[in-house]
Amino acid sequence: MTRTPDSLPPALLDDLTLLLQTHRFGRTAEFHAALDSTNRRVLEWGRIGAPDGALVVADHQTAGRGRFGRQWVDEPGQNLLFSVLIRANGPHEGLGLIGLAAAVAVAETLAPLTSPLRPTLKWPNDVLLAGRKTCGILPEALVTAGAAEIALGIGLNVNQGEFPGEVAGRATSLMLATGRPVERAPLLAEMLAQLEEWTDRALSDGRSKVVAAFTERMAVGTEISVSASGRIVSGTVHGIADDGALELRVGDEIRRYHAGEATSRAKRSTEPPGP
Numbered sequence: 001m002t003r004t005p006d007s008l009p010p011a012l013l014d015d016l017t018l019l020l021q022t023h024r025f026g027r028t029a030e031f032h033a034a035l036d037s038t039n040r041r042v043l044e045w046g047r048i049g050a051p052d053g054a055l056v057v058a059d060h061q062t063a064g065r066g067r068f069g070r071q072w073v074d075e076p077g078q079n080l081l082f083s084v085l086i087r088a089n090g091p092h093e094g095l096g097l098i099g100l101a102a103a104v105a106v107a108e109t110l111a112p113l114t115s116p117l118r119p120t121l122k123w124p125n126d127v128l129l130a131g132r133k134t135c136g137i138l139p140e141a142l143v144t145a146g147a148a149e150i151a152l153g154i155g156l157n158v159n160q161g162e163f164p165g166e167v168a169g170r171a172t173s174l175m176l177a178t179g180r181p182v183e184r185a186p187l188l189a190e191m192l193a194q195l196e197e198w199t200d201r202a203l204s205d206g207r208s209k210v211v212a213a214f215t216e217r218m219a220v221g222t223e224i225s226v227s228a229s230g231r232i233v234s235g236t237v238h239g240i241a242d243d244g245a246l247e248l249r250v251g252d253e254i255r256r257y258h259a260g261e262a263t264s265r266a267k268r269s270t271e272p273p274g275p
């Protein structure tokens with residue numbers, strides 16, 4: 001594992017080298033005590049030659065990027081905030097499944113720690129515990145005719161004890177959900193192994209496995225509203241298409257959404273979408 005001169009190796013990551021069981025993910029890494037955004041940094045690093053699987057970890061982000069231009073806010077030193085650079089042939093038909101594959105990987109990592117609580121997934125890539133968001137995932141891709149560079153950004157609430165006002169009712173951490181603090185280094189090592197395995201499936205012949213694993217953890221049959229391209233449509237979750245699109249039953253029709261935000265209709269009347 002390499003460390004750049006300007007990066008700090010916080011204590012939480014001292015063991016990562018020993019614990020890592022991946023082939024590529026995290027084998028080259030940068031650690032920052034504070035950084036604007038690990039997604040921004042890993043894309044910048046990618047432009048100057050960072051290898052496939054390069055990892056950027058921060059103990060705190062000052063401008064963490066969330067979906068729809070929102071800011072991802074963290075309590076310093078408590079969570080896992082990182083981005084992995086994935087290099088693929090571009091355009092690639094598995095690219096739309098990377099976020100879903102990552103959500104499955106996170107859920108698979110958390111499941112043994114949270115039992116009997118079962119991690120569930122909300123399309124496109126939120127990981128929930130007891131209905132509250134525990135992990136946000138942001139894949140950002142630079143795609144040209146021959147190559148794709150994807151920053152796969154993961155923000156997992158690990159030991160955060162409270163959340164600011166607006167988010168408080170919708171977010172949780174592993175510690176709050178299970179009642180126990182969780183050591184971050186082994187969790188990161190296991191998550192990187194799962195992420196490598198599931199994103200490899202998305203980019204090879206394992207796409208149907210990704211879709212099946214995601215569908216298995218999502219609330220098929222529940223009533224949701226989808227906000228996409230400035231319109232809100234209500235319907236029932238039908239499933240996930242081969243390319244990662246959400247299938248929504250609206251009356252007799254199945255509509256497909258490739259991007260957007262899903263909100264449970266039970267929640268919508270009382271809470272804003274997100275976090």
Ligand code: BTN
Pocket residue numbers: 036037038039040061063064065066067068070072081082083135136137138152153154155156275
């Ligand atoms: C979401 O809005 O649900 C996605 C949040 C993604 C946050 C993570 S934290 C690490 C990585 N770096 C960023 O700037 N964002 C992602």
